[in-house]
Amino acid sequence: MNVQTPVTQAQSALPPEELAAFTEKLVTALKTVYDPEIPVDIYELGLIYKVDVADNKDVVVDMTLTAPNCPVAGEMPGMVENALKTVEGIGAVKVNLTFDPPWTPECMSEEAKLELNMF
Numbered sequence: 001m002n003v004q005t006p007v008t009q010a011q012s013a014l015p016p017e018e019l020a021a022f023t024e025k026l027v028t029a030l031k032t033v034y035d036p037e038i039p040v041d042i043y044e045l046g047l048i049y050k051v052d053v054a055d056n057k058d059v060v061v062d063m064t065l066t067a068p069n070c071p072v073a074g075e076m077p078g079m080v081e082n083a084l085k086t087v088e089g090i091g092a093v094k095v096n097l098t099f100d101p102p103w104t105p106e107c108m109s110e111e112a113k114l115e116l117n118m119f
Helices: 016-030 076-083 110-115
Strands: 048-055 059-063 091-097
Touching: 016 048, 016 076, 059 076, 076 091
Parallel strands: 059 091
Antiparallel strands: 048 059
């Protein structure tokens, strides 16, 4: 798995350049949320599995945690939702928590691995 989170939109009415700019803002917002036990943001950790953007800019995120018994399991989806709601022009935000597939360190970006000295 790679940290390059797929942002999907079937037959979008949004122009490609507008979708790209919006996607960049979403990623920036996601990178403001940190796992409280690991000093790396959730995007670089590979906790974001998928981001779907609707034509009206409603956003649905599929994400996971580093472990099902993570102490912030109940709080993390709300933290992600709040971060995304700061993006100008965003519609409704829904965050789905999943553990399938389970997260592994291979999900992390090279940047995250470097930050955690995991080479």
